Amino acid sequence: MRVVVAPDSFKGSLTARDACAAIAAGVRRAAPAARVRAVPMADGGEGTLDCFLGARGGRRVEVAATDPLGRPVTARYGLSGEGTSAVVELAAASGLPLVEDVPPDPLGAATTGTGALVADAVRRGAREVLVCVGGSASTDGGAGLLSALGFRFLDASGAELPPGGAALARLAAIDDADVPAEVRATRFRVACDVTNPLTGPSGAAAVFGPQKGAAPAQVRELDAALTRFADVLADRYGVRVHDLPGAGAAGGACGGLAGALGAEPAPGAALVAAAVGLPAALAGADLVITGEGRVDGQSASGKVVSAVAALARERGVRAVALAGGVAGPLDGLHALGLTAAFSLADGPRALDELRSEAAPLLSALADQVVRLVL
Template identity: 75%
Template sequence: MVVAPDSFKGSLDAAAVCAAVEEGVRRARPDAEVLRVPMADGGEGTLDCFLGALGGTEVWLECADPLGRPVRARYGLSGDGRSAVVELAAASGLPLVAEDERDPLRADTSGTGALIADAVRRGAREVLVCLGGSATSDGGTGLLRALGVRFLDAGGRELPPGGGPLARLADIDDSGVPEAVRATRLRVACDVTNPMVGPDGAAAVFGPQKGATPEQVRELDAALGRLADVIAARFGVRVHDLPGAGAAGGACGGLVGVLGAGTAPGGDLVADLVGLDAAVAGADLVITGEGRLDAQSAAGKVVSVVAGRAARAGAPVVALAGAVAGPLAELHARGLTAAFSIADGPRTLAEMTADAGRLLADAAEQAVRLRLG
């Protein structure tokens, strides 16, 4: 039996979800052989999956938070030092900024760039940048600045940090990017398909949760559009409507357009990293899950990835979630056998969060009894 869930954000990380589910499994089948495979979708939690699957080292660095204040953040370095995983949320995440401090026009990703630069300095030549949970809408310009890129106005002056000033962008100077950075294979993992700009873009969809007013959303969308225009003119890469370019306030678009980073669905990257295909081969049951399961979960989220790969291996797949909201037809088409909420009656979100471990164990027990007897 394989347990391969995402985290239940705000409650349990993926490893803790695995432990709770296994507890329930063993109530129903004490002799079960349980393989834990914590998963992530390319956002928060991916670093822990990397370290758990491949070992390696946590590296801590003092860098800048989204408002330029000192913060200690970590990334992962493989045992041979050739590969690294950087989570943007570690240095540039929304939880680092109190609600009354959020400044979507000024917040930037320079701290994430410092983590990447440090990994390259230590010898990493393949860096996976995991996007999600950002406090920023700067198109990744802060990150790129930390790697030697300059963003200039019409007078050749460097623009100040943040997404707002990009409205005045006239040119991008990448002549200062070190050869070691150019020689590094950058990959971007993201869990959304939003483009850089427009009604489904970075500012329109994610700006409000970062504190942007309707007027600031319009300002940021125009500024990111200007960045995309200059990238197209300077590097010949169109990121305006590139799926996923809007991830992390447009950071995906900036990395792809300026440094030629490759992109991939985060869930599939993690699945390959942790060896999910080999794990589910021959399994009599696969249990996955995430905090909320709905129609959007089919768009590359962990449950979708696990269901698809388990189905190809001929294994039934059960998903457990804090909330299950249909329609789930696309998930079923991808291979999901059934989905169950862990709620045991009317509860507030705070109550569910506090009791998630017990609720997961109880639900897992019942799922196993139903499937295997």
């Protein structure tokens, strides 16, 4: 029996590599002679950098940056062995976990720290930069990131705007005279884990703002500010990002990068799958086991489970997802190719308990899945 193990991380519990180890152990208990291949996955959020470095090699570079509130922080990005390409996780300098110690500031939080990582990579010679935008703490449209690359966002009086998404409501002009030629010569791609547009009822502020502490009135304020930002980007660069699929990722950072730098949005899980060789690994497999912290109807929109299921279907491989929680309907995932999904919970359990015992529970569930398949 040939089994491919390709989960995302289980946030708060297991890295993708740890999840692979737990699932593989369960597979081998049920089928000691099975040939198991581990392919850790990510969707553009946390863990994407590890997947790329594990698959392609390279090194981590440490940079002094700022967190979403402007406080000093040390963050890392990945640089290829030859130094010509880089992978930057937005969450490394601009993620929610960095500001869990203070009350949220949804109007003023910014992505400036991520810009410091990108600027450092370009200075070192990277001319292809992949920005992985999951897990942000801000809704600034990527303006902070762009400001670290030399862009200036000005109000009607010519004064530079302060950090944060709310200030973009006063945006009158964009000055890019100080953007280095190296930045302009760099190809930017954005690994997205969602398909939301920048603005509107399914945009960055409306859908993700509350997760970052935004009250209903603040959501409306941020959406109006992002609309103004998108209007000015369209006037300045001729690129309309208001309703661009994926532009709403990471508080609109994808939209800002696409509008100002021509960045190319792409599904993060699909990018990772190609980089780590998942299509080749699935050739001739009998079963692929994927998973993540939660599987539900939204998982069909670019998450790891959906990418793995689609690739498995193309190759005639059964795909099963294991997750901390499973909530239907899963019609979208089944249509993509997912055979079934199962929850780790073996009875009533508190969330903290599930997280602390995720590895043995995942291993036991994989054991049962393989016995059923056999």
